[in-house]
Amino acid sequence: MKTRRFAVSMAVLMALIGLSFEAEASSRIRRSSSTARISSSAKAIAALTPVGAATGWGRVKVEEKMGGLVSEREVEVDLFGLEPETEHAIEVNGVVLGTVMTDGSGWASLKLESPDDEHPPVPDTLPAIGDLELALVRDDTDAFVLEGSFLPLAATPMGDGAKYQEKIQLIDQMGGAAQGVAKVEREGDEQEFETWATGLVAYQQYTIEVDDIAAGMVFASMAGQAKLELEAPDDTNPLPPSLQPVENLRNVEWLNEAGELVLFGTFTGVPSDDDADEDADHDDGEDEFKGGITELLGGGFMLQTATMLLTVYVDEVTTYEDVAGFEDLMVGDIVEVHGDMLSETEVQALRVELEDGDDDGDDDDGDDDD
Numbered sequence: 001m002k003t004r005r006f007a008v009s010m011a012v013l014m015a016l017i018g019l020s021f022e023a024e025a026s027s028r029i030r031r032s033s034s035t036a037r038i039s040s041s042a043k044a045i046a047a048l049t050p051v052g053a054a055t056g057w058g059r060v061k062v063e064e065k066m067g068g069l070v071s072e073r074e075v076e077v078d079l080f081g082l083e084p085e086t087e088h089a090i091e092v093n094g095v096v097l098g099t100v101m102t103d104g105s106g107w108a109s110l111k112l113e114s115p116d117d118e119h120p121p122v123p124d125t126l127p128a129i130g131d132l133e134l135a136l137v138r139d140d141t142d143a144f145v146l147e148g149s150f151l152p153l154a155a156t157p158m159g160d161g162a163k164y165q166e167k168i169q170l171i172d173q174m175g176g177a178a179q180g181v182a183k184v185e186r187e188g189d190e191q192e193f194e195t196w197a198t199g200l201v202a203y204q205q206y207t208i209e210v211d212d213i214a215a216g217m218v219f220a221s222m223a224g225q226a227k228l229e230l231e232a233p234d235d236t237n238p239l240p241p242s243l244q245p246v247e248n249l250r251n252v253e254w255l256n257e258a259g260e261l262v263l264f265g266t267f268t269g270v271p272s273d274d275d276a277d278e279d280a281d282h283d284d285g286e287d288e289f290k291g292g293i294t295e296l297l298g299g300g301f302m303l304q305t306a307t308m309l310l311t312v313y314v315d316e317v318t319t320y321e322d323v324a325g326f327e328d329l330m331v332g333d334i335v336e337v338h339g340d341m342l343s344e345t346e347v348q349a350l351r352v353e354l355e356d357g358d359d360d361g362d363d364d365d366g367d368d369d370d
Contacts, residue, residue: 047268196227223299
């Protein structure tokens with residue numbers, strides 16, 4: 001009798017365990033099915049700049065993930081350079097997202113997600129991405145210190161491996177001839193930060209700081225040019241974890257040996273339009289120009305393309321094809337320059353290729369390029 005009752009109890013127990021596993025499996029299937037239904041996302045970004053005499057900068061990003069019956073919303077706020085250890089309120093279209101306390105460096109962040117148990121929810125009153133207009137940040141006196149208008153970004157398929165890239169100009173802060181560029185790029189797990197400059201003091205050492213973090217030191221060449229490139233993953237010039245992810249970087253500063261600010265620029269968090277320059281081919285992350293040399297300079301040459309006159313700078317890292325070096329270039333030579341834009345009319349050459357003068361009949365307009 002006891003044996004029969006024991007067998008019945010075991011059967012009931014096993015049935016309950018089976019139901020439990022079945023319920024858990026069903027739950028996993030439902031969660032997996034829900035996740036699979038999220039097929040696209042849309043984003044809007046507001047780059048925050050100071051109001052009046054205030055200082056600091058930041059970014060507000062709103063993302064909507066859509067697909068089937070599933071809808072998710074996420075808001076990320078990053079603030080930099082504000083009054084340290086001060087409470088600030090963030091609002092979008094008049095809807096208060098929350099308040100944050102800046103740290104000793106004046107930095108703060110806020111993240112909202114719906115649905116999510118780990119972060120506060122996105123307010124139901126926050127308009128849809130297409131209706132977002134203005135983001136504002138107020139300090140503890142209720143004065144507005146940062147503001148920015150939203151720029152909607154086109155909806156993109158999830159997991160499409162899209163590339164993020166932003167390039168900015170660095171502005172001279174000492175009234176001299178210095179100018180430069182900074183660029184960030186991310187594609188999947190690969191990240192890159194680059195900055196380069198010209199018009200520097202020859203052979204002087206410069207320290208490059210990004211968001212008050214020392215990114216590296218460089219020496220200007222005889223032509224007054226210098227460049228820093230950091231990548232992840234990379235063993236030679238690694239990008240420090242403190243500078244990742246690169247799309248969150250903001251201030252870029254070049255300091256001379258005396259600690260004086262020489263160049264300065266700010267990333268907005270909004271990707272650059274790589275198709276803006278019809279003379280440039282960005283397939284490999286470099287700009288390409290083709291034209292004739294009209295004048296030789298001490299550290300480069302003037303290049304006349306089909307649509308513009310460019311100043312091309314060369315240095316010790318510039319390589320050459322079909323010509324021994326810079327000293328063998330001549331006015332009238334047709335060349336193809338691969339490099340990075342320093343401004344709308346200046347290029348730092350990474351590679352210079354001499355073209356066959358007999359074949360340049362239709363090449364100046366770039367129409368031969370595949």
